[in-house]
Amino acid sequence: MDKLKKGLSKTRENTIGKIEALVKSSKKLDDDFWEELEEILIQADVGVNTTIELVDNIKQAAKKQKMHDSSEVLELIKDEVRKLLEYNNVPLNIPERELAVILVVGVNGAGKTTSIAKLAYRFHEEGKKVLLGAADxxxxxxxxxxxxxxxxxxxxxxxxxxxxxxxxxxxxxxxxAKARHADILIIDTAGRLQNKANLMKEISKIKNIIQREIPEAPHEVLLVLDATTGQNAISQAKIFEEATGVTGLILSKLDGTAKGGIILAVEKELKIPVKLVGIGEGLEDLRDFSPQIFTEALFAQNGGD
Known part of the structure; x- marks a missing residue:
C-alpha cells in the first residue's frame, strides 16, 4: 500500500489535491462546482465521456442523499471511482496443472520488455518454472x-x-517449455504500429501456432500501455484489441505520470480489465490491480513516504 501510495503521488497531487481544494473553496454543490470538477478530471486524462458519466453519477448520489454542502462530496467521489474500477476486476488467468502461455503485446517504448521481466520475476519468486520467448x-x-x-x-x-x-x-x-516441464511461458512480440495489417497478420500467425500446440492457449494476451501517454494509450489499445484479442492490460509507468486518471478512461472506454500496474523501476514493482487498494492509495492523506 505504501509503495502504491508513493507511486500515485503525482496523480494524487494533480487530481485529488485539486478536488480537495475545490471542495474547500466551494460552499455549495452548484453548477460551478460540477463544471470545475469535470475540468479537473478531464485534465487528469479521465477522458470526456468517462468524466461526464462519473460526475453525473456523483451528482445523482448527492441528490439522493440530499447533500448540499461540498465538504460531504469527497467520499462520494471516492466511492464512484472505486465502482467504476470494479467494473472489470478480473485476476490473471493462470492454469495450475498445465503450461500457461502469456502473450505480451504493445508498442515499442511502452515498457513491454521490463513488464515481461517483472512478470517473470514475480512467477519465479513464487517458485514457478518460467521460460521467455523472444518473438520480437x-x-x-x-x-x-x-x-x-x-x-x-x-x-x-x-x-x-x-x-x-x-x-x-x-x-x-x-x-x-514442454520439454523442461515449465509452468509459465511468456512471449514477447514486435511492437510496431506503422502497418496494422502486418501486425494483425503476424500476431494471428503466432496465436495459430500456440493454439495448434496448446488448444486452450494463449491463456492471456496482455497489452502493455504506457500511463504517461494519456489518451494516446486508448487509440493504441483499440488497434491492438482489433489485431490480437487482448484479454488484459498492464498499465506501466503509473508512478511517472500526474495523469493517472487514464486508468478510469481505459476501464470505461475499452471494457478490457486492467490486470497489472507498474509503480516503479524495481523488479518487484509490478502489482496485481485491486480497485479497492488503488482507490484507497489514490485518496490517501499522505504519500506513504
Missing amino acids: TFRAAAIDQLNIWADRVGVELIKHQEGSDPGAVVFDAIHA
Whole structure:
C-alpha cells in the first residue's frame, strides 16, 4: 500500500489535491462546482465521456442523499471511482496443472520488455518454472534486452537471430517449455504500429501456432500501455484489441505520470480489465490491480513516504 501510495503521488497531487481544494473553496454543490470538477478530471486524462458519466453519477448520489454542502462530496467521489474500477476486476488467468502461455503485446517504448521481466520475476519468486520467448525478431535490441533481463531474473530465454520468423521462435519456445516441464511461458512480440495489417497478420500467425500446440492457449494476451501517454494509450489499445484479442492490460509507468486518471478512461472506454500496474523501476514493482487498494492509495492523506 505504501509503495502504491508513493507511486500515485503525482496523480494524487494533480487530481485529488485539486478536488480537495475545490471542495474547500466551494460552499455549495452548484453548477460551478460540477463544471470545475469535470475540468479537473478531464485534465487528469479521465477522458470526456468517462468524466461526464462519473460526475453525473456523483451528482445523482448527492441528490439522493440530499447533500448540499461540498465538504460531504469527497467520499462520494471516492466511492464512484472505486465502482467504476470494479467494473472489470478480473485476476490473471493462470492454469495450475498445465503450461500457461502469456502473450505480451504493445508498442515499442511502452515498457513491454521490463513488464515481461517483472512478470517473470514475480512467477519465479513464487517458485514457478518460467521460460521467455523472444518473438520480437524485428529488432536485435529487443532480443538483447530480453536476454539481459532473463539472466538477471534467472530464467531461460528461447531466441533466434534478428530477422528470424517469429512463429518459429514461438514454436521452439513452446516445445522447450514442454520439454523442461515449465509452468509459465511468456512471449514477447514486435511492437510496431506503422502497418496494422502486418501486425494483425503476424500476431494471428503466432496465436495459430500456440493454439495448434496448446488448444486452450494463449491463456492471456496482455497489452502493455504506457500511463504517461494519456489518451494516446486508448487509440493504441483499440488497434491492438482489433489485431490480437487482448484479454488484459498492464498499465506501466503509473508512478511517472500526474495523469493517472487514464486508468478510469481505459476501464470505461475499452471494457478490457486492467490486470497489472507498474509503480516503479524495481523488479518487484509490478502489482496485481485491486480497485479497492488503488482507490484507497489514490485518496490517501499522505504519500506513504
